[in-house]
Amino acid sequence: MIGEFPMRLAGFPSEVLPPARATPVVRTVLTREWRGLRRNRGVLLFTVCTLLFAESFLRLTGSAERALVAMLNLVLLLVPLVSMMLGIISWHGAREFTELLLTQPVRRSRLFLALYLAQVLPLASGFVVAIGAPLLWHGIPDRSVWPLALSTIGSGVALTFVFGGLALLIGIRVDDRLRSVVAGLMTWLVLSIGYDALVLLVSTTFADYALERPMMVLMLGNPVDLARTIIVMHSDTAALMGYTGAVLHRFLGTTLGSASAALGLLWWMVTPAWLACRAFERRDF
Incomplete structure (x- = not known):
């Protein structure tokens, strides 16, 4: 049992909290993690760099649509x-906390939700501010650009x-910090760069067969491809869609394709977080 002194350091009362007070504990966790990540230099650096990139692209291209298309690789590579x-x-840094x-009578699922939201919300908020603020500063008179801007954000x-859910899943399943970082880098590399190369290899190898449906299934297996499809479908730059995105645009059409990609991306948002929650509940700390 942990003594009073560490409990006070963490901001909790020395006595064990009854089950009825579990919700305030989760709220305290969320507030503590949120404040910690807001002061995190990595989050601040990411927000400032993204803001500078967006402002530079807007000034150099002179067009909001061209600037948003130029930021495609920023969204697909740097954000993940x-x-x-x-x-x-x-x-790993908050492992002891x-x-x-x-040790408190808090359901692990609620505690995981607090930790998960406290991790991803500051990054997501920083990205929204970094992309949206320059667009508002410069103003976009053409309303046709807003669908592309909203899809990008x-x-x-x-x-x-x-990728926040995937990060927690890897961190929970792999105890060693270095191995976790390596596994995270490999996962990012496969999903962001290697997956489309694999799809292209499959398409060229089995070029004599009808591959429309298999390509659709492969596209749903990569969140980065789904995000690329959603963004580029709202622009005229079809050459940047990649092979799976081009297949989606060709065989499903813009409206149905965007809906399918959005549902697939929603599935990817839920599934890694759910798996990480299950791993967190079963883990023996």
Whole structure:
């Protein structure tokens, strides 16, 4: 049993909390983690760098649509990488605090939800501010650009939740911090870069067969491809869609394709977090 002194350091009363007070504990966890990540230099650096990139692209291109298309790689590569690395590092850095919280009569699922939201919400908020603020400063008179802007911001937020859930899943399943970082980097590399190459290899190898449906299934297996499809479908830059995105646009059409990609991305937002929650509930700390 943990004594009074560590409990007071963590901001909790020395006596054990009754089950009826579990919700205030979760609220305290969420507030504490939120404040800690807001002061985190990684989150601040990510927000400032994204803001500078967005402002630079708007000034250099002179067009909001061209600037948003130019930021495509920023959304598809940098956002997942930062979400993955900060998530793994934050989990291992707060390991002792998490173990302290587990001594309280709080349901593990609620505690996990607090830790998960406290990790992804600051990054998602920073991304929204970094992309949205320059657009509001410069003003967008053409309303036709707003669907592209909203799809870009929404896809970035969705990828933050996806890779935040994957980061927690890896951190919970892998005890060693270095191994967790390596596993996170490999996961990001496969989903962000290697997956489309694998799809292209399959398409060229089995070019004599009808591959429309298999390509659709493969596309649903990669959140980065789904985000790319959602963004580029709202622009005229079809060349940037990648192979799976081009297949989606060709065989499903813009409206149905966007709906399918959005549902697939929503599935990716829920599933890694759910698996991480199950691993957290079963883990013996």
